[in-house]
Amino acid sequence: MINRRSFVKLAAAGAAAGSFGMPWIARAAKPITLKLADSLPTTHYSMPIIKHWIKQIEDGTEGRIRFEHYPAEQLASARDLLDAVQTRIADVAYIPAQYFSEKLPMATVGSLPIPEIKADIYALEAAYYEIGLGILDEVEFRDAGIRALRASSTEAYNLHMVSRKIVTLDDLSGQKIRVGGNVQQQAITALGGIPVTVTPPEIYNAMQNGTLDGTVFHIPSIHSYKLNDLVRYSTDNLNLGVFNSYYAMNRDLWDDLPPDIQAVFDKVGRDLIRFEGDTISRQSDIWRTEFRKQGIEVYDLAPEVIDETTRRLTPIRQKWVELYETRNLPARRVVDAWVAALKKHARA
Template sequence: MKYLTQASVAAFTVAFASEAMAVEWNVSVWGTRRAFTEHVEKLAELVEERSDGDFTMNISYGGLSNNRENLDGISIGAFEMAQFCAGYHQDKNRAITVLELPFLGVENLEQEVAVSHAVYDHPAVADEMAQWNAKMLMTSPMPQYNLVGTGAPRDTIESFDGMRVRATGGLGEMFAAVGAVPTSVTSSEAYNAMEAGVVDSVAFAQHAHLSFGTLDIADWWTENLNPGTVNCPIVVNIDAYESLSDENREILEAAVDDSIEYYLENYAELLRDWDATLEEKGVEKVRVSPEEIAELRSQAQPIHDAWIAEASANGLPGQELYDLVESTLAEAKSE
């Protein structure tokens, strides 16, 4: 038929307009799908479902950028959403490194979510992220890190002396304070570094020891060292966020809490199976004595004080951010 009816033209126009208004975001993460990325996967699922397909996310595991350059990619609009870890480039995200200080006293993932989001909401963090055209969306809560290693177990401060350990941020500083030699190779590089003997041990949360294979070549795991963790936010490009319709912006924001809740439930399942996984892989559980942990804790406060001083010297409200972590954590523990 050569001619379209007026009704057909109207229907075509509406369909074209609807397609043109659809929003598709590219999301840059790394590695493989794992517990660390389940909230991103859930977020994508929820926004697509709640927008009736009008708002979708394409999640790329390393295809858009490497993990050390995700914040740079966000800054130039190479993609709309990304995950990064503060310890990969501390100079670009100084304010949130307060969350990576050793022995802050965080006991579980719910507390980690509370302190992270409190810090993310601080104006100093928003201002610093805005320099990279980035807006904080949600955290990627991780348990306290523990070591896996090869050879004889490292379960005393004396045995840490000279230990080459993959540890970033404040954790690296703490290990260095007791004579270890920290290196900040990325999570994707940790297995090769450990296999080649470049490092003796790797500090990770449980999911990462599984996902990046360090558990496969480990002889031991410290089950109770719990020196701290790293902080890995999910950020969105400010221009992309502001260009969303009011409806899609509300859908995105509302999906955050649901995605975090899903993440916590999923991680709890992983932890329930952890002992069986260690036994299956022949990895010895090592307990560090309370006396050794107390001595390590004594090394933490000078690192905290130095962070506050350095942050303040660089124009950040260091004491205020540190106090915010402590007060939020105290409140979370009282609930």
């Protein structure tokens, strides 16, 4: 029986002809150029982070690795990025787990609301990086034909509404809210809203034409996709989980890299956590102030509303475990590893 990774390798054979007889890295007489694909617009807050990551790898390998960066869906659409890296259309790609919940279900563990652990952006990224190179690599990424290089996380997600201010959860009833993935669908349903799945580049038009009344997002992404032109109300203390992603390399390509180059990728991936955390925290504060000046009401929900939200969201974790264990996936092991990593890094 052929598995997913074997199928992908066969599909990619034409594109990578000549690369399997012996390690192609060893035959390279000049710098290796890697195609890096993502769906993020060039105005996205993470662009300076991506450029920093690229530079650190190029410098760390003394020019032996070079990147061609294709942002804004230039090489593959947001929905096709996983296939692109599996089939070597791209060598490295942005993989937001929530977009690929059917193909990478265990990687969506990072989006589960876990309100009992107060983890900042640094702890969230460090924990997701740890499980990406650990249990997720073991149970999911190897078979999918990818290898995580770096992890990224948002701050806790909030509600951003076009015209209705959410004061109690009753105000969310019947509102069409953009979500990213199955876990956020469950969260919005539990809170009384109507979840609608669209990719971030599609949100602006969907808000303009009334397809969406609001979105689950965090402050930097509201700015990146220019949604502050449309949003008028933003909650600031509601924890609707986070949005995690990896930048991942084609697995066969990773396996062919010399150990010293692999070590550079891993060191830069670890070091990037502090740089990215500092960047996101700083930009969030700046944009929060700018939004208020622009007339957007950025506000906290009352404590009793937060308590009710937590009560409704807590069962989602157990439902997630039960759903995937019926498919013979190690969901409990993955959740336990994620919670343990969060606790460890939240204390660091």
